[in-house]
Amino acid sequence: MARDLRGFLKLLEQRGQLRRISALVDPDLEIAEIANRMLQSGGPGLLFENVKGSPYPVAVNLMGTVERICWAMNMEQPQELEALGRKLSLLQQPKPPKNFAQAVDFGKVLLEVLRAKPGWDLLPPCQQVVIPEAKLDLQQIPMIRPYPGDAGKIITLGLVITKDCETGTPNVGVYRLQSQSPKTMSVHWLSVRGGARHLRKAAERGQKLEVAIALGVDPLIIMAAATPIPVELSEWLFAGLYGGAGVNLARCKTLDLAVPADAEMILEGTITPGEQVADGPCGDHMGYYGGVEDSPLIRFHTLTHRHDPIYLTTFSGRPPKEEAMMAIALNRIYTPILRQQVPEIVDFFLPMEALSYKAAILSIDKAYPGQARRAALAFWSALPQFTYTKFVIVVDRTINIRDPRQVVWALSSKVDPERDVFILPATPFDTLDFASSKIGLGSRMGIDATTKIPPETNHPWGEPLESDPAVAAMVERRWAEYGLADLTLGQVNPNLFGYEMGA
Template identity: 75%
Template structure:
């Protein structure tokens, strides 16, 4: 099966995970409302085939469940993602092997890198139709307006490709773009991201920054673009490692950049340093409208290429659950081995979807010395780039199930003295979209040590944790059917029994 968007849509349809909508729908609010209702219910992916004002169908909610995210990454279960993470950890910070088995593992990982080297297509599908200059009209794309207070229509799932003007190493990321005119858009990005460095370097060199936006790519490539990488490694290479074979790339028509050859639509253009537009407001992942940025970089597009009868792939942000939250849950598994390599005492970690998938982290450690929880929290914040914006880090003992909010809350309430176990780091670079901070782009972090205290952290001896009698527990296991309770599945706990309203 082809490694492209169409192949993934076909796979979803074969598994009964896709619905085709033939009724006429409006990209102005209506598509997002339909998709959001299905996202909330864990419903199928959608392909709108009759979109008002455009000849292109719209695909949305393709990765709206963790199951479908795993499918996009050629895996059946989330647990398999940790195996991938272990492979990436070897490449993220390679260390000299101390044993033969470690050398073999590193050798296999390096072979995977060789196998993942990108290929080039001379006659790529994305060049089947070429439009230049005045023929470029972004208003013909079925761009969504998601929320009534949005300033204009947006692109939310396009890969932005730029290149470092000095090293020529490309950067691939996913950023929100807002329509400004038939051939211009503004971009919303964070100051620490790769394209901002490229734009600063281009300004110093007195050059324009070339940009390509690839729309409708293999979802696996989107996942690779969302993975934190060292600045000198290519997302194309990691996408090939994810997929087991190299990504097919194509040279752009008018800029010195490469894009996935099977992209449905490609926009080519430039950013002139210092040329800006007014961006926002727009609904964002925090669950609020993002503010107005009067100095957002302005992109001019002078070329658009696309496949015959292209499909427009999109998504939207907002209060979870949304597609980006499902992607983050899957990436959580990939991050874990990388994080363990950076911070060895971490046993496991979890980014709850309800915490916007990165604002709250729960990590478990095997505690062996006083102050270790604080050290682990501080190391976590510096381990990967996106953890700079994590506001709260909760550290618990290894016997706490960090994915069970009842156990985490119990650990906090039973093991934390706020004056001793809570520490705050003020004035850190922060997400400007976080309205809880006093100043845009500057905020504080909180660490919570919810581990069992050892001397000299506390002079009070800890009482023994309550546990059932093991012999009685085994007896009940043996007699469970005899009690007439065999039909009860105790591993499927109804959260409403514990006061959670899931509606």
Template identity: 80%
Template structure:
């Protein structure tokens, strides 16, 4: 598979996961409405070939299922992602190998790092067409407006590339941008993000911040940029580790930044510190419209693109959405890294229904009293993305954390709210969470749903109910004899118990 957007779309089409739409469609509301219905049904990616107001086709829903996210990460199944996570965890906090086999494995990982080093493309496809002021016209791009209350057209899957004005260290992030005029956009990023830090340092130095926006890139790079794990690697190197080979980069035409050479479009511009415009409101991942915020204004002086470029987009909202599918897949990568940070954690799960980050369920191998509370506190500080996790439920290792019936049973049967629930009030929080009493400041709750041991309790715990092993073996052996050969009880239908699972 070619390491670019076109190669991925070709792969999806070959596997029956891409639908081409030749009928004319409007980027204002209509594309998002069609894509949202397809997302709800778990349907294929879409390529709109006849978009009103532009000559460029629009791809959307490319990463709308976990299966497609796994393919985008150059893997075959979700289980493969945990193996990738183990290798990344080894790089994060490498320990001296104690055995020959461990030394060999660590050597393989270091070799992967060497292979992942980005390369340089001196004749990049992304610069087959070069437009400079006054030819730059962002209004020719098929930017979508997903919801009727949105303030304008947006860019959602663009890589926003900046660098530290002192050290030259680049940052690659995925931030929302709002079209403001034919050559300007505002960028919406949180103050803790790399781009915002770079802008503050540029302001302190009295300089403009150079910015490049890469549109339509290899899904590997998008997911590397969206994975804020504490590994001392550039996003380019991280993407190379995801894909097993270095990302080819190209030098921009008017700013001192590098972009993926196979990008479909590249926008080059600068931010003058202090120059802002109102940004928003827009529909966000919480399922509501966000507020209006003064955001940095980017002035673009150059746009380059491939011949016959394809515009890639997505949109936020209440799950299921592409961002939720990405989060579920990345959950597998985080697991080994999290285990390394918090050794007692056996497994963890971020349900899509809880926006893939607002509620975490973690299982532990409990060995001492108070361990569940320790695990919850450690979870909140283990990785940057868990800073905004509002609820943590801790269960024993024998609970299947992906089965809501088992989790609810653990809460109902093992929790005394006066003892097992604790709240951290007024912690720095997600400004998009309207449930917080104060915007940007909210509480967190942890629930200890593990079996209690002294001195957590002063009485003996009940004996768990289990089947008689001999009888269970007999029933297994005689299952077909009972006439149940056509029944597979390994995968229980949760809908039969009142769960509306789609």
């Protein structure tokens, strides 16, 4: 499969996971409404070939299932994502190997790093057509407006590429951009993100910040850019590690920035420090319209693209959305990385219903009093993304953290709110979270739902109820003899307990 968007579209079509739409559709509200219905039902990716007001087709919902995200990353099963995370964890905090087998494993990872080194394309497909500033009109790009209250059309899956003016280190992020005029857009990024840091450094030097936007890239690169892992490696190298081969890059026509050579479109522009415009309101991942914020203005002066380019997009909102599917995959990737940083964590889960980062459930192998609180505090500081996690629930390793029935049981049977709930007030917070009393400043809650040991409690804990092992084994052997072979052994029907859709 070719390492670009077109190769992925071909793969989806071969596997019956792409539907081409030839009917005329409007990028204003209509495309998002159709795509949202596909997302809700786990339907296929969509390619709209006849888009009102634009000569370019629009692809959406390509990463609307975890299965398709695995395909984008050259994998077939979600379990393979954790194997990738284990490799990355060796790079995160490398330790001297203790035996020959560990040395061999580490050596293999280093070889993969060498293979993942980006290459360069002198005649990149993304520059087959060059449109100078005089002819530039961003309105030709079929940007969508997902919700009726949105202030304008948006770009959501563009790679926003900037560079540190001191070190030359690039940053590749996925930030929302809002159309402002035929040649300008505002960019919405949090102050902790790489692009915002680069802009502050440029401002200190009195320089403009160069910005390139890569549209229609290999979905694998999008996953690499969305991975919040604090390793001194570029997103290009991550993408190479994800895909098993280096990403082809190209130099921009007018900027000193590298971009994916096989992207469908590249926008080249600059931000003048201090030049801001009103951005928003815009429907966001919290399930509400975000407020109006002053955001940096990008002035574009060049557009390059492939012949007959394809525009890739998505949109935010209350889950399930494509970003939620991406978060589920990323959860599996950085589980081993989190274990490397916080050894007592056995597993962790970010429920999609909690926006994939607002609540985290950790399981630990508890060995001493206060360990659950320590694990929660360590989690909040482990990765930048977890800065905005509002609730952390810590349970014993015997609890299946992906089963809400087991988690709720642990909360109900193991928690004394006065003893086991702790609050961290006035911490930096997500500006899109309207529940906080002050925008950008909020509190966090940790809940210790583990079995308590002295001196956490001054009375013995009850013994858990369990079946007799010998009787359980006998029943399993005789299941067909009971005349119950047509019933799945031990499987709980969630419909009996109010968990069916709409209950």
